[in-house]
Amino acid sequence: MDSAAIERFEASRGRLASLAYRLLGSAADAEDAVQDTFLRWQAADRERVEAPEAWLTKVVTNLCLDRLRSARARHERAAGTWLPEPLLEGDPILGPADTFEQRESVSLAVLTLMERLSPVERAVYVLREAFSYSxxxxxxxxxxxxxxxxxxxxxxxxxxxxxxxRGGETDPASARRVVEEFLAAAASGRTERLVALLTDDVTAVSDGAGLAKRLLRYTTRERVASHVRAGFKPTPAKRRLAGGSPAFHVALVNGDPAVLAVVDGRVAGTVVFEVRDGKVASLRGIAAANRLARLNHAWRQHEPDTPFLNVW
Structure with missing residues (x-):
C-alpha cells in the first residue's frame, strides 16, 4: 500500500475510533474494529473507491454491528456484568464534543441506555446525533x-x-461542586447529608470492585447513601484489595464528574456521577482492571492535581 493510501486512512483513524467507541462502549474493541477496517482498506481495490471517507465509515460501522450481533457480545451484555469503558477527559477516542448531542452520546449514561436499542437503532442514533450524517x-x-x-x-x-x-446540560463547575460535597459527606460518615444530595429516583450501579459475577444495583436514596458510605469507609481488607491507601481525585470521565481512587499512581477504581438539578441522579462504580487500562494509561500521562481526599 502506498503512502498516500496510508495517509488517507490515518486522516480518518480518529473519527473511525470515536464512532466505533460510541457503538461498542469499549475503547479496546473500538481499536480492534479500526484495525480490521485498515486491513479491509489495505485489501480493497482503492482505485474504485470514489469516496474513501464514506467507504471507511461504512466498513467500520458494519464491523461494529457484526460485533454487537455476535453470540459472545449478546451473552456478555445480557449477563448483567457489562458497563461501558470509562475514559478520562481529553482522550481523543471520545471524539467530537462541540454540541450537546455529541457530548451526551459519549456519556456513560447514554452509552448504557443504548444497550437497550437494537444494533441498527444504535448505529443510526450515533451516526445522526454524534456525527450529523443525513x-x-x-x-x-x-x-x-x-x-x-x-x-x-x-x-x-x-x-x-x-x-x-435529564432536563438539559449541567454546568461542569456546578456538577463538580456537588460531587466534592458528596465526597466530603461520604468520607465524614454524614449519611443524612448524603441522602439530601441524592435525587428521589437515584440509582447506583457497581461492578463490585471487579469481583462480582453480576452488577450490583441500588435504588432509593437511603440504600444508595448506605452503600456509598460503606464503600468509602476504610478497612484493612479494602486496603489489601486496592493495594494500598488510595488518594481520591475529582476529574472528568466521559464528560461527567468522577471520583478516582488512586494508589501509587494507579487508578484502582472510579465512580462516575450524573448530576441533575444540583443533586446526584446516578452513580456508576467501575473497578475491574480490564475496564480501567486505557484510563490508567491516560492518568499516567496526566499532571494530577492535589487529591481532594487523603483519608485512608
Missing amino acids: HAEIAGILGITESASQQHAHRARTRVAAERR
Whole structure:
C-alpha cells in the first residue's frame, strides 16, 4: 500500500475510533474494529473507491454491528456484568464534543441506555446525533432505506429520552461542586447529608470492585447513601484489595464528574456521577482492571492535581 493510501486512512483513524467507541462502549474493541477496517482498506481495490471517507465509515460501522450481533457480545451484555469503558477527559477516542448531542452520546449514561436499542437503532442514533450524517448518508452506510433510517432514529431518540430523565446540560463547575460535597459527606460518615444530595429516583450501579459475577444495583436514596458510605469507609481488607491507601481525585470521565481512587499512581477504581438539578441522579462504580487500562494509561500521562481526599 502506498503512502498516500496510508495517509488517507490515518486522516480518518480518529473519527473511525470515536464512532466505533460510541457503538461498542469499549475503547479496546473500538481499536480492534479500526484495525480490521485498515486491513479491509489495505485489501480493497482503492482505485474504485470514489469516496474513501464514506467507504471507511461504512466498513467500520458494519464491523461494529457484526460485533454487537455476535453470540459472545449478546451473552456478555445480557449477563448483567457489562458497563461501558470509562475514559478520562481529553482522550481523543471520545471524539467530537462541540454540541450537546455529541457530548451526551459519549456519556456513560447514554452509552448504557443504548444497550437497550437494537444494533441498527444504535448505529443510526450515533451516526445522526454524534456525527450529523443525513438520513440519505446513513441509508447508504447501513444498506437500508432513507425512510427506515428516519424511523430508527425516531425510535432511538424516543427510547433514550424516555429513560434519560435529564432536563438539559449541567454546568461542569456546578456538577463538580456537588460531587466534592458528596465526597466530603461520604468520607465524614454524614449519611443524612448524603441522602439530601441524592435525587428521589437515584440509582447506583457497581461492578463490585471487579469481583462480582453480576452488577450490583441500588435504588432509593437511603440504600444508595448506605452503600456509598460503606464503600468509602476504610478497612484493612479494602486496603489489601486496592493495594494500598488510595488518594481520591475529582476529574472528568466521559464528560461527567468522577471520583478516582488512586494508589501509587494507579487508578484502582472510579465512580462516575450524573448530576441533575444540583443533586446526584446516578452513580456508576467501575473497578475491574480490564475496564480501567486505557484510563490508567491516560492518568499516567496526566499532571494530577492535589487529591481532594487523603483519608485512608
